Amino acid sequence: MIYSGRVVTTTRLTRRQALISGACFCCVRASAQKRAEGTQAFATEEVAPGIYIRRGLDEDVTARNEDGIANIGFIVGRDAVAVMDPGGSLIDGQRLRAAIRQKTQLPIRYVVMSHVHPDHVFGAPAFQSDKPQFVGHARLPRALAMRADFYTKRLQDTLGKDRAGGIVAPTMLVQDHTEIDLGGRVLALTAHGLAHTDCDLSVLDRNTGTLLAADLLFVKRVPSLDGSLRGWLKELAALKAVTGRRAVPGHGPTGVDWPSGARDLERYLGTLLRETKEAIAKGMDLEAAVGSVAQSERSRWTLFDDYNGHNVTQAFKELEWEQ
Numbered sequence: 001m002i003y004s005g006r007v008v009t010t011t012r013l014t015r016r017q018a019l020i021s022g023a024c025f026c027c028v029r030a031s032a033q034k035r036a037e038g039t040q041a042f043a044t045e046e047v048a049p050g051i052y053i054r055r056g057l058d059e060d061v062t063a064r065n066e067d068g069i070a071n072i073g074f075i076v077g078r079d080a081v082a083v084m085d086p087g088g089s090l091i092d093g094q095r096l097r098a099a100i101r102q103k104t105q106l107p108i109r110y111v112v113m114s115h116v117h118p119d120h121v122f123g124a125p126a127f128q129s130d131k132p133q134f135v136g137h138a139r140l141p142r143a144l145a146m147r148a149d150f151y152t153k154r155l156q157d158t159l160g161k162d163r164a165g166g167i168v169a170p171t172m173l174v175q176d177h178t179e180i181d182l183g184g185r186v187l188a189l190t191a192h193g194l195a196h197t198d199c200d201l202s203v204l205d206r207n208t209g210t211l212l213a214a215d216l217l218f219v220k221r222v223p224s225l226d227g228s229l230r231g232w233l234k235e236l237a238a239l240k241a242v243t244g245r246r247a248v249p250g251h252g253p254t255g256v257d258w259p260s261g262a263r264d265l266e267r268y269l270g271t272l273l274r275e276t277k278e279a280i281a282k283g284m285d286l287e288a289a290v291g292s293v294a295q296s297e298r299s300r301w302t303l304f305d306d307y308n309g310h311n312v313t314q315a316f317k318e319l320e321w322e323q
């Protein structure tokens with residue numbers, strides 16, 4: 001296939017790899033020629049005063065995009081900076097750090113790691129010299145430990161060892177709720193129940209009413225289910241009650257109105273739930289369900305064909321025990 005002007009090969013994961021890979025890493029395309037130097041522009045948008053977000057590409061990881069596929073950014077307070085998330089690779093994290101230094105010389109005191117998926121956290125080593133608190137959900141260390149080897153190998157195979165980055169263990173864990181203060185700017189952190197993954201952390205900037213939802217919110221790019229379908233719908237309903245005016249999705253545009261910006265995700269997850277339950281009730285096997293469930297959503301999302309089958313598989317495994 002031709003991809004961005006170069007011939008690439010597509011590496012399909014084994015079933016086991018696909019199951020443990022999580023959605024943000026499902027279909028890894030490895031370039032025959034590792035990468036072109038310095039191809040990725042890094043630009044941030046100020047979505048609210050002092051909150052800067054880089055829009056991730058609506059692609060799976062490739063050597064060319066250097067795993068710059070998630071929305072990542074930083075929040076500037078009076079005394080300090082917090083990063084949310086550190087990026088998808090070492091090079092992605094380094095570029096984010098350089099963008100921060102273009103805006104401010106304030107210390108980077110916190111690096112929030114929203115969940116286990118590598119497109120959000122493999123840039124963390126770029127911030128180690130700042131000696132920040134690396135903040136994560138209480139279940140993040142376990143999730144990282146289970147997947148570290150697989151994620152690291154995959155990313156190194158795609159980007160090369162010197163650019164891939166890796167795991168940094170969290171130094172500050174969030175059990176339920178906590179707050180961090182950047183000086184005149186308090187961020188409220190919430191550790192969520194099983195949803196997109198088992199370790200989702202969201203951040204609310206009370207000053208501007210901005211919810212940084214990470215992968216609890218997908219907009220336009222098809223969501224990926226790596227936790228619990230029922231759990232995600234529950235957490236999404238709770239998030240809609242948050243008194244934010246806007247939200248920053250983990251994938252898609254850098255900002256949407258809130259809570260109306262959750263509408264498409266809620267419809268997709270609701271369709272996935274309803275039609276998977278119907279498929280199970282009809283005695284359909286998994287393969288047939290994958291071919292039919294949520295097809296009405298196909299034209300509404302980018303990367304639909306890369307992820308919907310995985311989502312149906314996850315939903316099927318979750319819901320078949322309820323019959």
Ligand SMILES: [Zn+2]
Pocket residue numbers: 024115117196215
């Ligand atoms: Zn994710």
